[in-house]
Amino acid sequence: MKNSQQGADLSTADILKLIIEGKPYDWKEQYILGSQVRKLGNAPAGSETFLVIQKPWEDELIGDDDKVDLARPGIEQFCFRAALVLTINGKTYKWYKQYITGSEVRKLADIPATEQLFLAIEKPWEDEHIGDEDKVDLARPGVEHFYSKAEGPKKVTIYINHKPYEVLPGLHTVAELKAIAGVLLAHDLEQVIDGKLTPLPDNGKVEICGGEKFISHVKDGSSS
Missing domain, CATH: 2.40.240 (Ribosomal Protein L25; Chain P)
Incomplete structure (x- = not known):
């Protein structure tokens, strides 16, 4: 026993x-x-x-x-x-939760913060921008497709004849600046630098960084 x-x-x-x-x-x-x-x-x-x-x-x-x-x-x-299936930039991934956040999508596919994240939506509807905290339900019918793209340069504000205009930074021709504000091509355009007016040649270019100020006037020098 x-x-x-x-x-x-x-x-x-x-x-x-x-x-x-x-x-x-x-x-x-x-x-x-x-x-x-x-x-x-x-x-x-x-x-x-x-x-x-x-x-x-x-x-x-x-x-x-x-x-x-x-x-x-x-x-x-x-x-x-x-396993729930999703694609990111054309590559297939598996996920084991019903929801996935934008930050989790970025981590899964190693997407840099400099790129924007989108969820592809059937046309004619616009694709949906996905923020880091946004949640996407992967259990819905079909496979969710995500993609990223580099964020383009942001527009900056310049002033022409005391009015603000939004433009992309970089080189702009004087003719382009006139067209933005509806300034006649026959008029002169001058840039305000350190409080002084600096004439700009009609065929010249200006480096725009943001905050630049311009004044136009007729070529005889009188105020526009």
């Missing part, structure tokens, strides 16, 4: 516990493969296996050949998740 009881104690001591999709299981080896977890828990087709990690850390994706040590402190928990 004593020997049989001791044998029962030894076999029980060799059993390790794990939880799969909330259901407890026994395992008699120190390690378990991802494929064995899937078989034991009858994983749904098309799903992936995850080792549940205490928050705020992310759950760990477990491949079929990955080994998990069940002898570590605590009881290891596993779950199965269906």
Whole structure:
């Protein structure tokens, strides 16, 4: 009687516990493969296996050949998740949550902060700009397609005859500046530099950085 009881104690001591999709299981080896977890828990087709990690850390994706040590402190928990598919700049990615934020899309595809992120929308509707905190539901019908593009230079403000105008920075011809403000080509255009008027040749160019001021007048020198 004593020997049989001791044998029962030894076999029980060799059993390790794990939880799969909330259901407890026994395992008699120190390690378990991802494929064995899937078989034991009858994983749904098309799903992936995850080792549940205490928050705020992310759950760990477990491949079929990955080994998990069940002898570590605590009881290891596993779950199965269906992969949601998305594309970013033409490349396919998998995601295992219903929602994905703009910052997560950027991290997934290594998109720099200098580029804008968009969600492609079926035409004739406009594509949707996605901010870092914006959430996109990947469980909707179809595959969500994201793309990024470099943000163009922002417009700056210049003043012509005391009125503000928005233009792109860089070189502009005098003729372009006249056209922006509706100044007659026959009139002269002068730039205000350090409080003084500096004449600009009709065939000249001006480097625009923002904040420049210009005054036009008829060629005889009287005020326009």
